[in-house]
Amino acid sequence: MTEPDPAEQLVHARGLTKRFGDFTAVDGIDVDVRRGEAFGFLGPNGAGKSSTMRMIACVSPVTDGTLRVLGRDPATDGAWIRGRLGVVPQEDSLDLELTVRENLLVYGRYFGLPKPLIRERAEELLDFVQLTDKRDAKVDALSGGMKRRLTIARSLINEPEVLLLDEPTTGLDPQARHVLWDRLFRLKQQGVTLILTTHYMDEAEQLCDRLVVMDKAHIVAEGSPAELIGQWSAREVVEVRFAPGDHEAMAGKVEDLGSRVEVLPDRLLLYTEDGDAAAAAVHERGLHPVGLLVRRSTLEDVFLRLTGRTLVD
Amino acid sequence: MTVNLATRTTPMPLAGGLAWRLVERNLLVYRRIWLLIVSGFFEPVFYLLSLGVGIGALVGTVAGPDGRAIEYTAFVAPALLAASAMNGAVYDSTMNVFFKLKYAKTYDAMLSTPLGPADIAVGEILWAQLRGTLYSATFLLVMAALGLIDSWWALLALPATMLIGLAFAAVGMAATSFMRGWQDFEFVQLAILPMFLFSTTFFPLSVYPRPLQLVVQLTPLFHGIELVRPLTTGAGIGIGLLGHALYFVGLAAIGLAVTARRLEKLLLK
Numbered sequence A: 001m002t003e004p005d006p007a008e009q010l011v012h013a014r015g016l017t018k019r020f021g022d023f024t025a026v027d028g029i030d031v032d033v034r035r036g037e038a039f040g041f042l043g044p045n046g047a048g049k050s051s052t053m054r055m056i057a058c059v060s061p062v063t064d065g066t067l068r069v070l071g072r073d074p075a076t077d078g079a080w081i082r083g084r085l086g087v088v089p090q091e092d093s094l095d096l097e098l099t100v101r102e103n104l105l106v107y108g109r110y111f112g113l114p115k116p117l118i119r120e121r122a123e124e125l126l127d128f129v130q131l132t133d134k135r136d137a138k139v140d141a142l143s144g145g146m147k148r149r150l151t152i153a154r155s156l157i158n159e160p161e162v163l164l165l166d167e168p169t170t171g172l173d174p175q176a177r178h179v180l181w182d183r184l185f186r187l188k189q190q191g192v193t194l195i196l197t198t199h200y201m202d203e204a205e206q207l208c209d210r211l212v213v214m215d216k217a218h219i220v221a222e223g224s225p226a227e228l229i230g231q232w233s234a235r236e237v238v239e240v241r242f243a244p245g246d247h248e249a250m251a252g253k254v255e256d257l258g259s260r261v262e263v264l265p266d267r268l269l270l271y272t273e274d275g276d277a278a279a280a281a282v283h284e285r286g287l288h289p290v291g292l293l294v295r296r297s298t299l300e301d302v303f304l305r306l307t308g309r310t311l312v313d
Numbered sequence B: 001m002t003v004n005l006a007t008r009t010t011p012m013p014l015a016g017g018l019a020w021r022l023v024e025r026n027l028l029v030y031r032r033i034w035l036l037i038v039s040g041f042f043e044p045v046f047y048l049l050s051l052g053v054g055i056g057a058l059v060g061t062v063a064g065p066d067g068r069a070i071e072y073t074a075f076v077a078p079a080l081l082a083a084s085a086m087n088g089a090v091y092d093s094t095m096n097v098f099f100k101l102k103y104a105k106t107y108d109a110m111l112s113t114p115l116g117p118a119d120i121a122v123g124e125i126l127w128a129q130l131r132g133t134l135y136s137a138t139f140l141l142v143m144a145a146l147g148l149i150d151s152w153w154a155l156l157a158l159p160a161t162m163l164i165g166l167a168f169a170a171v172g173m174a175a176t177s178f179m180r181g182w183q184d185f186e187f188v189q190l191a192i193l194p195m196f197l198f199s200t201t202f203f204p205l206s207v208y209p210r211p212l213q214l215v216v217q218l219t220p221l222f223h224g225i226e227l228v229r230p231l232t233t234g235a236g237i238g239i240g241l242l243g244h245a246l247y248f249v250g251l252a253a254i255g256l257a258v259t260a261r262r263l264e265k266l267l268l269k
Ligand SMILES: Nc1ncnc2c1ncn2[C@@H]1O[C@H](COP(=O)(O)OP(=O)(O)OP(=O)(O)O)[C@@H](O)[C@H]1O
Pocket: A020, A023, A024, A025, A043, A044, A045, A046, A047, A048, A049, A050, A051, A052, A090, B269
């Protein structure tokens, strides 16, 4: 393996481990994030995504292994690194005693920025996340999506080189998610490196250049969304629905039609290179499915294959 | 946890350098709820007017710091001054800090910036102390207006109360870092109220039997009053005052160190 240029490698982890007492939340993972890319951690609840993010954010000491962020060691240069990161934690930690705008002003001061500069940036950022008309509202009065947007604005006050986003859109309605994605996409175009965790396949496919799938403290797969699909799934998927309870029995009758068949409680997934041909074959065999759908393979299928779970919580 | 504290903690002299930014934040918050602060000032003033003036009319004079008789109000006023520094500092460093620590996640957000646990400890303690100072300074003015200041040494009473406030804030915040829930704050009341009543605030030490005297002499507020009373009355000034001052320097240092350690353990998991 050729090691990339350290200056371009914003996160470098080898054998990175986090233990809480006897419990191992992150078990010896290797990660490299390059400058300018959008990197994703995908995984079910409890996989260790947030624990990893917190170590990268220098707010959780590394138990074992090597971690370098922006080329430095969080154990000795934590404050220096944190000064160059933007962090959107899984749970909002906005200052409830302050207004929307004051949240940005005060946070900017924590980074030691001069007040006039912060004021200027606060206006720009409020505009960027479309909260200008809420600038003097108390944080309590904001909706979930607005709070998330404000948290993102706050994380950008120091013009970070790297933005860490832990489940940025969980709990938001589809429209609010699209607004956020649009903003993140713009940041990426401006050259900000994005590191995010998510449960949403579409989010990962839309935003991430590369991602790792984590399960039970380990990394189980790694690559671009297309690579992962190519490696772990077939090109197309036929979703076949039978009467409830019949799926197990029907699986045997169709398994030769694709490279693999997955039995879910409510349907069968048939992985194949040619979905239409397989669908036709199902009908030819006179199996009479209640429903049948041919679609392209997605990260969701990869995830199901790797972790045995669907991602939606 | 086997974490190497020595390399992970910023060296103490460096740590805390960013604390002022936290004070700025609190100033912004309190700009809106300044009334809350004002109310804290009236408490000792009411005590002074009711007990000091009222009882003073009955008792007349008591033995001052050097044994000579002084007016009862002049005896009580410096004690209330020290107590106001204590109350102001303890109030902010306990309930308010607990809320930010456990519920508002204020410190979690701060730790994502260059601020570290020591900055938070120093910042909050400094803030609590400033609040105590505000009470003390206004109370001193009230004393002056009522003619209860008998010496130029009283100029040193303000820095003395600042030191008292600092120590109480540091110890208060350290104690808060061990609290599990709101019910634990009963212990704070349990410590503060008797201390306020018995630490020679209203009676000289000589009224207590010897064993109780020893207990009283151990309480921080007793040392605070011993430090302040000679300064405002001008009686009993001596090198012994430095001893009381050092007591508070020590208390502040211990409280600060414990707080920084505890915050690190609680927040940087
Ligand atoms: N402070 C802690 N003390 C003890 N155990 C912890 C702590 N933080 C996390 N864990 C445990 O570590 C494991 C990984 O948690 P983590 O938050 O990293 O998962 P995650 O992948 O972010 O999950 P989710 O998708 O639910 O956010 C979980 O089993 C969790 O219970």
